[in-house]
Amino acid sequence: MRKGIIRKSITLKLFIATSVFFIIFITTQLVLQSFFFQSFYTNKKVNTLKNNLEFLEKKYRITFKSAEGSISVIKKFEEDNNAKIVVLENNGLLSYITDTKEELKDSNKIRIIKAIIEQWTSNPEAFKNLQEKGNTITYIFNDPYYNLKHIVAIDPVVINNNVGKVLFAVSSLQPVDEAVKVMKEFFIYTYIIAIILILVLSTIYSKMISKPLVKINKTALKMAKxxxxxxxxxxxxxxxxxxxxxxxxxxxxxxxxxxxxxxxxxxxxxxxxxxxxxxxxxxxxxxxxxxxxxxxxxxxxxxxxxxxxxxxxxxxxxxxxxxxxxxxxxxxxxxxxxxxxxxxxxxxQKINIKPFIIDNIINSEVKKLNKINEDKNDKDRINILVDLEKEVEVLGDEDKIHQVITNFLTNAIRYTKPKGKIYITSKIYKDKLLVEVENEGENIKDEDLTKIWDKFYKLDKSRNRSLGGTGLGLAIVKNILKLHNSDYGVCNTDRGVKFFFALNKKDI
CATH class of the missing domain: 1.10.287.130 (Signal transduction histidine kinase, dimerisation/phosphotransfer (DHp) domain)
Incomplete structure (x- = not known):
């Protein structure tokens, strides 16, 4: 739960921060463009028209003697600046206008030009003052009839230190107003698209940045545990x-x-x-x-x-x-x-592991037991049956294994019933030789089967000394067989009790 909260928190914070920043940025940009683009563009157009008119004035001074040259320069200016040029004499009379007779029939165009010229010629003192200063002036003329704005630029042409002509340049601001209106409408769509893009990109960006942080946090939480x-x-x-x-x-x-x-x-x-x-x-x-x-x-x-x-x-x-x-x-x-x-x-205790033939040890011990057995009465005599694999070499400490076999056989003799039998067998099982000593007699209680390997543990709870033994024999056997990594154990059978152990065969 905590990991999910952290992940959402980081992603959400990055998303909000990124989105807000870019929304503010683009909103500010669009607001500034909406409020200041028109005035900026108008001022730019006014200054451009003024500078170009001053440049035209210099060319006109050079070409004024050639009517063809002057007309060419003026027409080039009109094409480049989308403006109309009117040339007045210094006394206010019309000297030149590029319009043809057909174009002069456009009453609106003539009306605007006449209104601008009359604005100056009707005030001789202002017109004279304009010529004396010799500076280029610009202003915005408002057409009250159609509520249209025009840029007017006036530049006296000084020839031989005298004002010979006055250049009037008139350019409509209607395209600017229309462009601004279209741009404002376009800004609305642009703003909506920009907001959508900002939200999408902010989501991608926030996930891209938060993903490794979430991985780091996941690893840190694992480390904390x-x-x-x-x-x-x-x-x-x-x-x-x-x-x-x-x-x-x-x-x-x-x-x-x-x-x-x-x-x-x-x-x-x-x-x-x-x-x-x-x-x-x-x-x-x-x-x-x-x-x-x-x-x-x-x-x-x-x-x-x-x-x-x-x-x-x-x-x-x-x-x-x-x-x-x-x-x-x-x-x-x-x-x-x-x-x-x-x-x-x-x-x-160290053991000396080497190959030896185990049936030699068993036969030797059986021979001793048979000798003792012969001295017993018929009623106490025990029958020992041997069935061994012949000449099988095993790996182990011969002396210690001899001790194990002696202990197993001694216990078998001790607990075999009168006239009972002891079965001694060996058989090959995979890469091991399994040795078994089974005696006919009473079974061992299940709870005693594992305890008989303990020190001083005797099946007769009264520790009757008549059976002999120190109570350490099987404990010693257990430790010897453990040193040999031998599988060993004891189990009850239908005939009595069986002890067994296994040793590795010698590799051929």
Whole structure:
């Protein structure tokens, strides 16, 4: 809404200012022409007739002895000035008039000339005074009969220091009056057309000037809303074009500065969130470690005090010592796992990516498990089924992937039901090798499927120690597979639970 108001305001102001200026200008011009053109034109014609008559007087002095020469000069003057020449003797008698007998029959023309001549000859003193001064005089003669005006110019011809002749030049102002009347009528139409043109041109001009300003304003409004993607299209070599270019330059700089600031803010926010997450993880880690260490420490402390106080039977002494050694070993494993997990989560752990044959690792671990499995009773024995792609080279850290496979197989053994089966398979999927370890047993609750990758998370809420483990195995596996950019996960199946991960195949 505001942009529209601004646009209309600028365009309207320019339109009004331009229109008013040119309307005043043309109105003033037409008024001046209407009021002063007639008098200006009359004065111009009077002065022209006077100057030309004086020039004629000089020529007449030269040619007056030759009647033919004088007549030629006079006729040329009449044609050039649209005037009538009458020559009087110094005593007021008519000396020469160019009209023929037919032209003299025009009673109106003769009447006007006679009236002008009689005006002077009837006053001998004024006529004599005119001759003595020898100056050219001009005046406007009003014909009361037809209400017409005529310019009269009188110039004495001085020959041998005496006035020999008097030249009368008479020119009608009727063409001037008619021309002025026509012009005034024409001015009305001209004025209307001029007003229309002014309005049209003012509209075009105001839009042409306001258009780049509107574009600049649009860009500025976008910038005020921190949107620097708008490019000002106001270009040119003038100040408005320079302003548009400057605004674009400012927009680019502000966009870069804002982007840099946003990136810094994102990084800062990410760092703060990471710090909070690390703090939360530290607190959780300390609580979990305290809980995990509490039992073995209590057992070691209790059995050690029993040995010290010699409260057990002699045959139980070895048992007490075995318990202390076993709990110390578990604590050592827990500490080792915590250190490894800490390195993995901190990003300081480096992995050595190189090609290796993964089925060699799987077969090696299965062989160990089968050896352990043979020592079990028939009711506890587990059947391990293997179906692997042969001699497939994958890219990864062999030691770390060995650790992943060991953990998956250990968990499978731990949670497989008696006389159950473990299925170990590998298959090629596009440019990857997918490894799956599935055990027959109880499904994992849906809410636990994502949590089992967390530190110290155990499916048995009571943290029953009989199943063993530190609660860090899957957390370590998760971080190892993340370092390999591996797709991994766990899901329930009809037979039990399946863990899987994928590694890139070596390019051939």
């Amino acid at each position: 921190f949107d620097f993607n708008e490019i000002c299209a106001a270009h040119g070599e003038d100040e408005i074009g320079n302003l548009g270019d400057t605004l674009n330059f400012l927009s680019r700089n502000l966009k870069e500065a804002l982007s840099s600031l946003q990136e810094s803010n994102k990084k800062l926010k990410k760092d703060i969130e990471k710090e909070k997450e690390l703090e939360s993880m530290r607190k959780e880690f300390v609580a979990s470690v305290s809980h995990e260490l509490k039992t073995p420490i209590s057992l070691i402390e209790g059995y050690a005090e029993g040995i010290k106080d010699d409260i057990m039977e002699e045959e139980d002494k070895d048992y007490y010592i075995d318990v202390i050694i076993d709990e110390a070993r578990k604590m050592g494993v827990l500490v080792a796992d915590m250190l490894e997990l800490s390195r993995l989560e901190s990003g300081t």
